[in-house]
Amino acid sequence: xxxxxxxxxxxxxxxxxxxxxxxxxxxxxxxxxxxxxxxxxxxxxxxxxxxxxxxxxxxxxxxxxxxxxxxxxxxxxxxxxxxxxxxxxxx
Numbered sequence: 761x762x763x764x765x766x767x768x769x770x771x772x773x774x775x776x777x778x779x780x781x782x783x784x785x786x787x788x789x790x791x792x793x794x795x796x797x798x799x800x801x802x803x804x805x806x807x808x809x810x811x812x813x814x815x816x817x818x819x820x821x822x823x824x825x826x827x828x829x830x831x832x833x834x835x836x837x838x839x840x841x842x843x844x845x846x847x848x849x850x851x
Contacts (some may be wrong), residue, residue: 786841793822794841801826822836 794815802808810828817824817839824841834842 786845787819790817790819790822790839791841791845793817794824795846797824798843798846799825800828812843814840814848816840 762779771788783827788791794817797815797817798812812826812828814827814832816827816832817840818835818838824838827840834840
């Protein structure tokens, strides 16, 4: 009887992280969590020399994973934090 209403679909393709696009303002708590994930990973794996492109992080739980490929695939409740927004606050 009652159906779920789907939001109108957009004809524009999904946005990918791009170095030419200025970074969006992130929730400070998400950025702090992303920096902690990044720091912890390199404390546990100091021999790893591959640099990630960023972190996919859940906006609800603040759990995340480092992304090493060129095109992150995000779940609906995740956002991407590029490494350029993570590293400046660590030094």
